[in-house]
Amino acid sequence: MRLKKSIFTKLIGSFVLYVVVMIVTFVVCLLLETVLITEGDPTSLFPYGIIDEDGNVAGMEILQKIGGWVEELEDGEQRRDGSYNVVHVYGEKKTEGQHYSLQDLLELTAPFGETKYIGFFIQPENSPKKYLCFYDRALMQVSVTMNLNNIGEYDIPDIFPLFFPISILEILLISLYLKRKIKKPLDQIIAGMEDLRSGNGGARIDIKTEAEFEKIVDTFNLMAQQLEDEKAQRETLIRKKNQMLLELSHDIRTPIATIKSYANALEAGLVPKERIGSVYHTIDSKADRVEKLSDDMFMMLKMDNPYYKMHWETIDLCEFLRQLCAEHYDEITEAGFEFGIDIPDSGLRASADRNLLSRVVANLLSNALKYNRTGKVIAVSLSCECGRAHLVVSDDGQEIDGAYAGQMFQAFSRGDLSRKTDGGTGLGLAISRIIVEKHGGNISYCRRDGKNVFAVELPMMSNLFAPGDKLI
Secondary structure, eight states: OOOOOOHHHHHHHHHHHHHHHHHHHHHHHHHHHHHHHHTTOGGGGSHHHHBOTTSOBOOHHHHHHTTOEEEEEOOOTTOTTOOEEEEEEESOOOSOOSEEOHHHHHHHHOTTOOSSEEEEEEOOTTOSOEEEEEEEGGGOOOOOOOOOTTGGGSSOOOOGGGHHHHHHHHHHHHHHHHIIIIIHHHHHHHHHHHHHHTTOTTOOOOOOOOHHHHHHHHHHHHHHHHHHHHHHHHHHHHHHHHHHHHHHHHHHHHHHHHHHHHHHHHHTTOSOGGGHHHHHHHHHHHHHHHHHHHHHHHHHHHHHOTTOOOOOEEEEHHHHHHHHHHHHHHHHHHTTOEEEEEOOSSOOEEEEOHHHHHHHHHHHHHHHHHHOSSOOEEEEEEEEETTEEEEEEEEOSOOOOHHHHTTTTSTTOOOOGGGOOSSOOSOHHHHHHHHHHHTTOEEEEEEETTEEEEEEEEEOSBSSOOTTOOOO
């Protein structure tokens, strides 16, 4: 198997390659610049290459391009003060004066002087002439050089053999630096991932490093937290479903046991003739109870499925609610209750599943009718606020126990003795909550002004119907 190179090997190799390429590029650019400036003759830039041994001036074109010139001086041996006069100028002279004192010459030819131009004093070997070659000091760099060819003849240590070991040491130091800055956080991140993969939901990475790695660490920690939350949610869901199945099995066992007992009694002829009708009625009611439980359980599981498809349609909530109230009106009034209805005339439009939303309203009205033992009024109202519809079902019966009120929208929740279910499944409000949430709304309960108030809030498509809109 071919081993892959580590990132650090590539980084070090890239660093070495970068240094080599940088040096080569610099040298090539320097040579090209020199060739372009000197037109292929680099010696024409040097002051001692412009004037040959016989005192002839050549290559002035290159010198003039960079703003330089040459001055020929008279023979100054006869002058005691060592001064010189200018007898001829080659090129364009950019300084004043035709005479140089000894002090002037010292200042002009000083390597690190302050004059704008620097002069190089030249005296050819085969000519008595003397010259000053001028350059712009800003273009010149004067340095001290040493010939090290014969350095071994003196008692001076030779440090050039240390160059390569020092370079290798430098690369090693850079490698250690990169390892500390890159490999260490990478190892910690990998360790955190391995810890998370092993099932440790609480795995976290806590390191202080560069911005790029901190972003990776933050993303990892957020992902780990999300996985931990999802795991907790799954465990809660499984626990609730298991509890739901236990509750369902318990609720089904009782009516089934009754049906079986009465059926055995009928089969054995143990039921008096005058009670046979009552027994059959009990069997029928228990069968209805089992059927209601199974239907509600099926609806609960179906609605709890995220892939359940809603049958959406645009409905007028006002007309929709008036129809439902009309269906329940006789039942409520015949039970001795006053049925208060407050629904606006104008249409409030919403997108909803008509059958599912009908189930919610019917369940709330049925509960109000079934559990209101002390009151006389059941009311329904519909209003609009901030683009959301508020549907309220209330009754003036006894207050719901606080312990139950906090969990009434959970499956198999039942009220206290004063509002005890009368054959209910304990799934009605849980199913209603899921239906309302699938409509993008919410359902809540509160005790207000001596009434039990169930409020359903739903999003609306628009406050009013536009002229000519057709309702489904």
